[in-house]
Amino acid sequence: MRLSNVKTRSETGLDHIMHSINVMTPFGKTRMKEMLPFMPGEEERLNEEFRKLEELLSLAEKNPQTVDLLIELFMDMKDIGFTIDRSKNNALTVVELFEIKSLLLKMKKLTEVLEATGMNLSEEFILIDTLELLDILDPRKDRLNTFYIYDEFSEELANFRKRKRELELNVRREQKVIKQKVEAQYGISLTPKFDYVVSKSNKELVKIIKEIPELTADDEDYLSVTFTLKNTDETDLLIKEMDDLNEKMEDEELKIRETLSEEIFRFSEILIKNCVKIGELDFTLSKAIYAKQHQCVKPEIVTEHVVEIEDGRHLVVEEILIAKNKQYCPVSIRLKDGVTCITGANMGGKTVSLKLVGLVAMLTQYGFFVPCKTAKVGLSNYIHILIGDSQSVQRGLSSFGGEMEELKEILDQSRERSLLLIDEIASGTNPVEGLALTKSLVTYLKIRPYISLITTHFDSVTVGESIRNMQVMGLAHADFLKLEREIKYANRKERIEVIQKYMDYRLYSAENGEEIPKDALNIAKMLGIYDEIIENAKIILES
Amino acid sequence: MGLLSQLKQKYKTLSIVGMAKNAGKTTALNYLIEEAMDDGVVLGITSTGRDGESIDLVTGTDKPKVFLDTGTIVSVPVKLYEMADAGLEILRMTKYPTALGEILLCRVAESGYVQIAGPVNTKDHQKMCIEMLELGAEIVLIDGAIDRKSIAAPDTSDAIILATGAVLSRSIKKVVEETAHIVGLYRLSVLEDGKTRDLILNNQDVEKIMLIKGEKIQILDLKTGLSAGRFLDEAIDDETEYVYIPGALTRSVIADIHPQKMKTVNFILKDPTKIFIDATPWQQLRKKGFNIQVLENIKVAALTVNPYAPAGYSFEHETLLKEMRNAMEDIPVIDVKMGGEFCETI
Numbered sequence: 001m002r003l004s005n006v007k008t009r010s011e012t013g014l015d016h017i018m019h020s021i022n023v024m025t026p027f028g029k030t031r032m033k034e035m036l037p038f039m040p041g042e043e044e045r046l047n048e049e050f051r052k053l054e055e056l057l058s059l060a061e062k063n064p065q066t067v068d069l070l071i072e073l074f075m076d077m078k079d080i081g082f083t084i085d086r087s088k089n090n091a092l093t094v095v096e097l098f099e100i101k102s103l104l105l106k107m108k109k110l111t112e113v114l115e116a117t118g119m120n121l122s123e124e125f126i127l128i129d130t131l132e133l134l135d136i137l138d139p140r141k142d143r144l145n146t147f148y149i150y151d152e153f154s155e156e157l158a159n160f161r162k163r164k165r166e167l168e169l170n171v172r173r174e175q176k177v178i179k180q181k182v183e184a185q186y187g188i189s190l191t192p193k194f195d196y197v198v199s200k201s202n203k204e205l206v207k208i209i210k211e212i213p214e215l216t217a218d219d220e221d222y223l224s225v226t227f228t229l230k231n232t233d234e235t236d237l238l239i240k241e242m243d244d245l246n247e248k249m250e251d252e253e254l255k256i257r258e259t260l261s262e263e264i265f266r267f268s269e270i271l272i273k274n275c276v277k278i279g280e281l282d283f284t285l286s287k288a289i290y291a292k293q294h295q296c297v298k299p300e301i302v303t304e305h306v307v308e309i310e311d312g313r314h315l316v317v318e319e320i321l322i323a324k325n326k327q328y329c330p331v332s333i334r335l336k337d338g339v340t341c342i343t344g345a346n347m348g349g350k351t352v353s354l355k356l357v358g359l360v361a362m363l364t365q366y367g368f369f370v371p372c373k374t375a376k377v378g379l380s381n382y383i384h385i386l387i388g389d390s391q392s393v394q395r396g397l398s399s400f401g402g403e404m405e406e407l408k409e410i411l412d413q414s415r416e417r418s419l420l421l422i423d424e425i426a427s428g429t430n431p432v433e434g435l436a437l438t439k440s441l442v443t444y445l446k447i448r449p450y451i452s453l454i455t456t457h458f459d460s461v462t463v464g465e466s467i468r469n470m471q472v473m474g475l476a477h478a479d480f481l482k483l484e485r486e487i488k489y490a491n492r493k494e495r496i497e498v499i500q501k502y503m504d505y506r507l508y509s510a511e512n513g514e515e516i517p518k519d520a521l522n523i524a525k526m527l528g529i530y531d532e533i534i535e536n537a538k539i540i541l542e543s
Numbered sequence: 544m545g546l547l548s549q550l551k552q553k554y555k556t557l558s559i560v561g562m563a564k565n566a567g568k569t570t571a572l573n574y575l576i577e578e579a580m581d582d583g584v585v586l587g588i589t590s591t592g593r594d595g596e597s598i599d600l601v602t603g604t605d606k607p608k609v610f611l612d613t614g615t616i617v618s619v620p621v622k623l624y625e626m627a628d629a630g631l632e633i634l635r636m637t638k639y640p641t642a643l644g645e646i647l648l649c650r651v652a653e654s655g656y657v658q659i660a661g662p663v664n665t666k667d668h669q670k671m672c673i674e675m676l677e678l679g680a681e682i683v684l685i686d687g688a689i690d691r692k693s694i695a696a697p698d699t700s701d702a703i704i705l706a707t708g709a710v711l712s713r714s715i716k717k718v719v720e721e722t723a724h725i726v727g728l729y730r731l732s733v734l735e736d737g738k739t740r741d742l743i744l745n746n747q748d749v750e751k752i753m754l755i756k757g758e759k760i761q762i763l764d765l766k767t768g769l770s771a772g773r774f775l776d777e778a779i780d781d782e783t784e785y786v787y788i789p790g791a792l793t794r795s796v797i798a799d800i801h802p803q804k805m806k807t808v809n810f811i812l813k814d815p816t817k818i819f820i821d822a823t824p825w826q827q828l829r830k831k832g833f834n835i836q837v838l839e840n841i842k843v844a845a846l847t848v849n850p851y852a853p854a855g856y857s858f859e860h861e862t863l864l865k866e867m868r869n870a871m872e873d874i875p876v877i878d879v880k881m882g883g884e885f886c887e888t889i
Contacts (some may be wrong), residue, residue, distance in 0.1 A: 077637065095621050095647065098633040148632035148652055161653065168654075193577065193610075199850070199857050224851060 001415070003037040003365060004383045011385045012358035013316040014366065023286045024071065026079035027279030035283075038363040040379040040417055043301050048248050049367040052296050056281075056288040059119060067285070069113045073450045075104050076284050084272065087265040091257040097137065098147035100264055100271075104134040105145055107274055112361045125281045127274045137260065149253045153260075157252045171238050175229050182214050182229075196227045287368055296369035299360070305417045307451060308334040308360055311373035314356040318371070329505040330373070331356060333470060335453060339446040341462045342455045342507065343520035344472025349505040350455040351387070351423050353472075357453055358385045358421050380451070382418040384410050386425065400428040407441075418450040423439045424457065435460065442467060462510070473504035475519055487526050495527055545578040545684065546875060550844050551682040556672045556700040557844055558591070558687035562722060564705040567849030567879060571706045572686050573609065573767050574847070574879035580612045587680030589618040589661035591687050591699065609659055615651045616680040618671060620644045620660050629655030634678055639667040648674060659686065665699055672700070702842035703729075706879075707867075708849030709858050715866055718858075722846070723870045724822035728815040729841040743811060743838065754778055755785040766790055772799030781803050787811045793819045797833070804834040814839045846876045 009015050023029050038046040060067045080103055083096045092100070096428075111127050135141065139152035150160035179190050188209075190196050198206050209215060209227055218228035232358035233241065264271075290296070294315055311330035314376065318328040331353050333340075342350045360370045364377040386406050388399055403425060410420060425441065435458045445452040446466055462469040475483075479502075486498045521541075525534045550557060559575075561568035568708050570808050572588075579586045588611065596632050609630055613619060619627060621644030626809045630653030639646045639662035646662060648671070672683045685700055707722040734740050742760050746753055752775065754761040763778055766789065776799050779786065786808055787798070797805065812818065820828070848861040848867055867876045 076636075078636075093625060094631075094633065095624055095636075098636065102636065146632055146634045146650075148630065164653075191577065199860075201857050 001381065001413075003039065003380070004362065006244070008383055008385045009362065010357065011387050012355055012362050012383075013314060014359065014362040015230060016316050017290070017359075017363065017368070021283075021286045021290050023078040023282050024074035025278055025282045027077070027265055027275045028074070028282030028286065029279075031279035031283040032275075037362075038367060038379060039365075040381055043303065043379060046301055046365075046367060046379070047225070050369075052124065052284050052299075053288050053291065053367075053369065054298065055119075055122060056285050057292060059117060059121075060285075060292060060349040062119075063117050066113060066117050067289070070110070070281070070285060073113070074278075075109050077103065077106060077278070080271070080275070084264065084268045087261045087268065090261065091254055092261045092264065094147065094149065094257070097257065097260055101134070101137040101147050102145055103271075104130055104137065105143065107278075108134060108143075110278070124277060125284075127277055128270045130267060130270060130274065133263060133271075136263050149256055153256045157256065159250060160245050160249045160252065164242055167238050167242045167245070171235050171242075174235050174238070176233065176381055178232070179230055182212065185214060190229075194229045198225050198227065198469045200224055272461065291369035294371055296363075296371050297374065297404055298518055299364045299370045299372075300374070301364070302376055302378050303380040304336070305378040305380065305449070305451060306334070306376060307357055307372075307378070307419065308358055309357065309372050310375065312356050312375070313371045314352050314359060315371050316359075317352055331505060331507055333357065333507055335451050337449050337451055337470065338466055339442050339452045339454060340468040340470060341442075342453065342470045342472070343457070343462060343510070344507075345474030345503070345517065346523050347499055348472035348474045348503060348519075350472060353505070353507060354387075354421050354423055354453060354455050355385065358383065358419070361419050378417070380417050380419040381415050382413055383421075384413065384418070385421040385423070387421075387423040388428075398428070400426070403428065407537060414448070414450055416449045418448075420450050420452045422452065422454045424455050427457070431458075434458070469510040470507040473506045473508060474517060475502060475504075475522070476517060477504060478502040483526075492528070499523065499526055545582050546845060546877060547575050547578045547584055547682070548582050549557075549875075551584060554682065554701040554842075554844060555676060556683045556685060558685040558700040558703045560687040560703045560705055562705060562725060563710050563776060564774055565710045565849075565853050566706045566708045567847060568686065568706040570849065571704060571879045572684060572848040574877075575684060575704075576609065576611065579615075580860075585614050585616070585679055585681045586611075587616040587672070587675035587683035588659055589656075589668075589671065589675065589683065589685050590659050591661055591663075591685060609657055610655070611651045611652050611657050612654045616675045616678050616841075617649055617651060617659055618646050618661050618675070619649055619657065620646055620711075621656045623660065624649075627655065627657045629653055629657050631657070635674065637671060637674070639664070639671055646671065646802065650678070651825060668699060673740055696841070702844035704845045704847060705729075705843055706847045706849065708847075709852035709856065709863070710849070710854075713852075713856055715858050715863055718863070719866045719870045720822050722867065724825060725873065726843050726846070726871065728818050728825075729843055731815050731835060731837050731840050733840050734811055734836045734838055739785055739811075740838070743785075745803055747813075748791070750789045752789065753787040754783045755787070756780075756782040757784070772796055775802065776800045777810055781806055785809045785811055788817075791817050792835075794824055797828070802831060806834075808834070810835045810839050815841055846871060846874050847879045848876060850878065 004281060018032070021032065023032050038049070057299075078099055080099060083092060083099060085093060086096070107127050107130055111129075112287070114125065115120060137147070139150060151161060179194055183189055188196055195218070196209065198209055200206065206225055210217065212227075214230055215227040216230040219224050219226040310332045312332065313328045313330050319330050329349075331349070333353065335357065342353060344350060360372060360375055361377060361383055362369050364375070365379055365383075370377075386403065388403070405493055407425065414420065426437045429437075437454060438454075438458055438461050442452075442454065442461055442464070446464075456462075461467075483498065483502050487495055490498050521534055521537055525531070559568055559572050576586065576588070578584075579734065588609065607699040616634075617631070619631065620641045623643055624631065624633075624647055629651050631647075631649035632652045633647050633649055636647040637646045637648060641660055641663060643660060646660070651657070662671055668685075672685070675683050683700075687699070687703065703720070704724065707718065709718060711718045711721050734743075738758065739755055742755055743753060746760060746762060749762060750766055752761065752763040761778070763774070765774060772795060775786070775796070783804075788810065792810070792812055807829075810833070812835065846867065848860075848863050850858040850863050864876060864878050
């Protein structure tokens with residue numbers, strides 16, 4: 001059974017946060033992609049995950065330079081999985097050998113960087129020694145990040161190469177002698193490559209040059225003839241030997257590449273294990289950096305099924321506010337099995353608070369720290385957020401139809417230790433039936449072992465045994481005189497901002513049956529709806 | 544001392560650019576490589592696109608591979624690495640992408656033929672040239688744009704070597720004239736540092752035509768002057784001192800501008816590659832008092848001439864060389880195909 005569906009992961013904001021986690025290595029990316037949530041019963045493993053996160057947080061705290069060094073090492077690591085596979089039956093190419101050597105050097109450096117911290121880090125982050133393989137790929141032991149089939153790999157190859165260079169020199173020396181002779185004898189000057197180019201239009205000259213016994217027409221195009229030195233018997237012999245050498249060198253190089261590939265394959269298991277370790281380090285470090293940057297804390301994991309948040313911030317909303325240079329108003333809430341309703345003013349942040357609970361629960365179960373002052377979480381088997389979206393409309397369903405379809409899914413999927421987050425259900429149909437449906441749903445849910453959090457405008461839903469009610473502070477304590485003065489001179493965009501400024505988004509636990517303040521007309525008025533309409537609505541309300 | 548040894552004292556990166564296809568760009572490159580071998584200069588070799596194929600992809604004419612000596616630093620994409628005949632020590636794997644894989648920076652360990660290619664993007668190219676210098680190259684040669692129209696702005700390299708030749712025209716006079724015209728454009732005077740330059744640079748990002756009147760700047764809702772000459776003419780008033788045009792400058796852009804205004808206003812362009820006006824109309828414009836400056840010009844380090852055209856005709860190479868030298872005054876001119884000796888630099 002899965003913990004949640006795609007929509008819940010995206011609506012709570014988990015997806016957004018995952019996108020902001022900046023893993024750098026291909027191994028870290030694989031680790032993140034294969035990430036699974038921790039389910040009830042796995043509390044110990046989750047705590048172990050948090051412990052590793054704390055370990056890297058303290059590393060970042062004590063040795064910020066170490067983090068910079070690690071990031072630098074991570075930055076251009078390449079995936080070598082395919083190369084390792086290939087090393088089994090193939091001779092790796094020089095580029096592939098370079099990549100393996102390069103990664104081995106990085107592994108060595110990484111080990112050194114971690115050792116220098118003097119910290120006793122988790123087994124999962126400590127790489128297995130691969131110095132033996134590095135020595136094989138780096139016969140000069142100069143530890144430079146370069147690669148070539150160096151002479152040091154084989155004495156034979158070195159000798160072949162030396163001989164070839166000698167031959168090249170001999171050929172060139174021989175040619176130079178002839179060049180000088182030709183130049184002196186015919187008064188022409190050859191290029192350093194022993195070429196002489198003649199324009200075809202100059203037929204006379206072409207004819208003369210053709211007569212020179214030491215030269216031969218090497219190349220001819222529609223505009224010119226290129227003459228070059230004819231090979232003498234001696235140079236022919238030298239060139240023949242060079243050709244033979246070339247073949248031998250190629251064979252020898254292939255042999256070396258084969259040997260090196262076999263060695264790499266011998267280490268394949270260790271290499272793959274090390275890549276997994278690097279992935280773990282990269283991913284956990286990224287999570288730690290994110291937690292630090294966003295003031296996230298370790299949630300306390302408890303066995304009873306609760307979600308308790310003190311001063312929680314929804315990170316996606318906070319990000320938007322920070323961009324606008326505004327502050328997030330943190331929200332606290334304590335939830336346990338049974339139904340809790342959030343009621344209160346329009347624009348009071350009910351939906352954001354609902355999402356916040358989902359986000360904190362989801363982050364915890366995926367092994368992340370949470371954006372709160374403190375948090376206490378008991379793991380859930382199933383998390384679902386039911387919130388209006390445009391998808392059902394795109395599928396041709398009305399918003400109510402889509403909602404009911406999803407509600408059915410929730411009821412079918414829910415099991416012990418579920419966390420259900422429901423946003424203003426049945427608000428899209430007539431209020432009489434909508435209210436009845438909501439009340440009945442609450443009755444159904446309140447006796448089940450689920451944490452159900454429901455936002456609603458229907459006061460009477462909150463009335464009843466064992467239904468808890470959280471209310472948004474809203475505009476209850478706002479200075480209306482001041483607010484109205486500000487609203488008066490504001491334009492459309494500013495009006496919204498003024499209301500947001502006076503709105504208190506915090507939640508408080510309301511007494512059973514306490515009346516929900518009616519702010520809808522106030523807010524409609526502030527947003528510029530005509531007095532005529534507002535006044536009339538008031539009359540209707542009173543009658 | 545060869546041409547290269549002299550250039551190396553002034554420039555760190557040199558692009559070799561052809562005036563047209565088959566103007567002898569690759570021949571010029573090989574000439575300089577040979578000089579480097581003789582003088583023991585450590586070269587960096589790269590190109591603005593794939594290069595070194597045995598056949599020129601565009602025209603199908605013969606295009607030799609590049610023979611590199613040991614020690615040369617060269618950029619090779621991964622997929623061409625195995626095809627190189629030279630022995631290449633991999634020094635660095637870069638992230639600069641090409642259609643043939645990422646670029647490797649290599650040092651030639653065993654001399655031989657290599658197919659070179661460089662990053663496609665100008666910024667990557669600049670960064671890579673710096674890397675090549677770090678790795679020990681004394682000067683980087685860039686096998687540049689195949690014809691000057693596609694030359695990527697002045698910031699690709701410190702200076703260019705312009706390859707020109709018979710391919711431009713059947714008349715020597717015309718070849719020299721057109722080459723001199725382009726060199727003249729490349730060396731247009733640069734707008735000096737000061738208020739006007741700052742005003743333009745601060746507003747350059749909007750890529751709109753700007754009029755500068757004293758301390759004030761007026762930004763027109765025109766990107767180029769193409770087909771908007773009349774609007775431009777109307778916008779220019781008595782107070783206008785400078786007109787900055789971010790896009791192309793063609794005859795049609797200035798055709799509608801009143802001759803009187805033309806004399807009083809200074810036109811400013813980003814760089815000389817934005818000018819698309821031929822030699823003769825350009826001369827006429829200048830005679831009418833058309834003033835133009837650029838934000839950045841292009842240094843021409845040397846000129847190479849190729850007396851052969853693929854169409855089958857050719858010039859007497861000494862005549863071409865002489866005429867070109869007369870027209871160029873202070874720029875060294877060499878005939879790379881015939882190996883003509885390199886004479887004067889002033």
